[in-house]
Amino acid sequence: MTGSKVMARVGGVLYLVVLVLLVGGAPRASGTVHGVGALLAASLLVGVLRRAPRMALAMTVFGSTAVVVFVPGPVAASTSASYQGQFLPYLAVDLVLGFIVATSTRRASIVAVAISFTVQILLTAGFAHGDNVTVNGVIAFLAMAASCMVGLLSRERREHTVALRSQEVAEAVTAERLRIARELHDMVAHSIGIIAIQAGVGSRVIETQPAEAREALRAIEATSRETLSGLRRTLVALRQADLGATASGQAPLAPSPGLxxxxxxxxxxxxxxxxxxxxxxxxxxxxxxxxxxxxxxxxxxxxxxxxxxxxxxxxxxxxxxxxxxxxxxxxxxxxxxxxxxxxxxxxxxxxxxxxxxxxxxxxxxxxxxxxxxxxxxxxxxxxxxxxxxxx
CATH class of the missing domain: 3.30.565.10 (Histidine kinase-like ATPase, C-terminal domain)
Known part of the structure; x- marks a missing residue:
């Protein structure tokens, strides 16, 4: 088992332990304290979020709902201020939701948004009181919409970066292909033209002027060797991964021609x-x-x-x-x-x-x-x- 898997499992277990302590271990704490505690406890699920985003979403929905449902009644009902932070745990759900929208497929994102929205609206309607129902419902909707928009922007930015990188790679490949085509054309066309002319001269005078035929053959040999050397230099340059990849033991390449x-x-x-x-x-x-x-x-x-x-x-x-x-x-x-x-x-x-x-x-x-x-x-x-x- 890799270290990341172990950290993810340990984080998930610690998250559940913290939720139990929040719900059952602090009966006299206000709803705000429970909400902030549950929100901070969600940071333990970072490892789970990276490896299994949907599992992290399920755990945060479950944990946040447990805190909202099982906040002690007498303390929660004593003052209206107790309800102000009651739904804070759902901010963790919104953060996980934004990550899913940014990294998962469109279908998975839609399913995650639908489930989270349904749970939050039902719990807000069931456990808020009086005017707090409308206020908390609007806040829940705006928080979820903001997280989804951030996720969409992050997704579009990442896709745009990937597209630009792909375009740069394609343009670099095209430029390299054109460079190779130019180099091969300029190098080979000249040499082959000279070889063809010298071969024609040699074939015409081989019987009547043997000395001229020998000169033509020497020119063909010299031009061919020079062309082969240029081709070898080009092919070796293409095979080298970088400038330091000149393999040990290989003969040094001739420098490129110039004026x-x-x-x-x-x-x-x-x-x-x-x-x-x-x-x-x-x-x-x-x-x-x-x-x-x-x-x-x-x-x-x-x-x-x-x-x-x-x-x-x-x-x-x-x-x-x-x-x-x-x-x-x-x-x-x-x-x-x-x-x-x-x-x-x-x-x-x-x-x-x-x-x-x-x-x-x-x-x-x-x-x-x-x-x-x-x-x-x-x-x-x-x-x-x-x-x-x-x-």
């Missing part, structure tokens, strides 16, 4: 047949990880679109390190957007989502002079300045 890897990305794109001119301006400095990764993925996706859709052998990547924002631009002189809108597929959507999460701006579309342009501006956090003491 420092743009030259390597340009070289891989050049192997696919598109020469990339990388230009940088401004003071190059370390960037926050989320901005660095997002800028890299935007360039990667833009280069993927150039390789797959532009039909050109050249493009330009410009990275500007400003004081307040980072600018990234990818421009080509190809055929611009295709007729079926392939340049505006999930890649452009993913770019907009990444830029939107960082409160930046993105523009992507055909250029008037021909070709396609992708430009993103990502706000940078303010640098932490070192205060200089005035002399």
């Amino acid at each position: 420092a890897d743009i030259e390597r990305l340009a070289a891989a794109t050049a192997d696919a047949g598109v020469r990339v001119d990388v230009r940088r301006s401004g003071e190059q400095r370390p960037l926050p990880t989320d901005i660095d990764l997002s800028a890299y993925r935007i360039v990667q996706e833009a280069l993927t679109n150039v390789v797959r859709h532009a039909g050109t052998g050249h493009c330009r990547v410009t990275i500007g390190y400003g004081d307040e924002e980072l600018s990234v631009e990818v421009v080509d002189d190809g055929r611009g957007a295709t007729g079926n809108g392939s340049a505006h597929g999930f890649g452009i959507v993913g770019m907009r989502e990444r830029v939107g999460l960082l409160h930046g701006r993105l523009s992507a579309g055909p250029r008037p002079e021909g070709g396609f342009r992708v430009a993103a501006r990502l706000p940078l956090p303010e640098p932490v300045g070192v205060p200089v003491e005035a002399r």
Whole structure:
């Protein structure tokens, strides 16, 4: 038997003992004393209330009724003041009733309210005298209504909190799914595009130009290994419960790519047949990880679109390190957007989502002079300045 069960049973027994003492052990006490005593005695039923609310309600109804019915007649009839606290024990019933309304089902709450209301009205009508009948009846009704309203408000507040928590969890899951979809699309689409092009080149020259075929196969191998490493990093990150869950004995994961890897990305794109001119301006400095990764993925996706859709052998990547924002631009002189809108597929959507999460701006579309342009501006956090003491 657990400790809570023992405490509940001990509290129930003590409550009954106190009721016996109140009814039979204090024959000369007033109704107010009996009422206050019975109300305080109900605090012994806290353990029962938490484990079995309906049992606690039954015990408080029984105990309160016993105090009202068995208050000694001669003392109770001696003065009208004796009746003023006679029905105080039913406040304990109202408190238990409010707890039931707040925590139990609607049907159980209705049954509990009906039983409590019936008992209180019948006892008030039977044991109050004169004008006290109406006054005590109204007070009993108002006390019960107040406890039920508090219980309903508590119930609605709890349900609202649960609904908000569920909504937050659903939104977090959706955001995580979108993040994973963006990451997988940006990482896999670029690599698969390069692999497909290199495989096509290799299949065409394998007999006439073996050296070129070997270079294509090497590019396919390097790109495949890089993609597998990225997939492994993503899958392991998904399996980790927290940042400290990197299992002992596992090989450390490669860091996420950033703008420092743009030259390597340009070289891989050049192997696919598109020469990339990388230009940088401004003071190059370390960037926050989320901005660095997002800028890299935007360039990667833009280069993927150039390789797959532009039909050109050249493009330009410009990275500007400003004081307040980072600018990234990818421009080509190809055929611009295709007729079926392939340049505006999930890649452009993913770019907009990444830029939107960082409160930046993105523009992507055909250029008037021909070709396609992708430009993103990502706000940078303010640098932490070192205060200089005035002399």
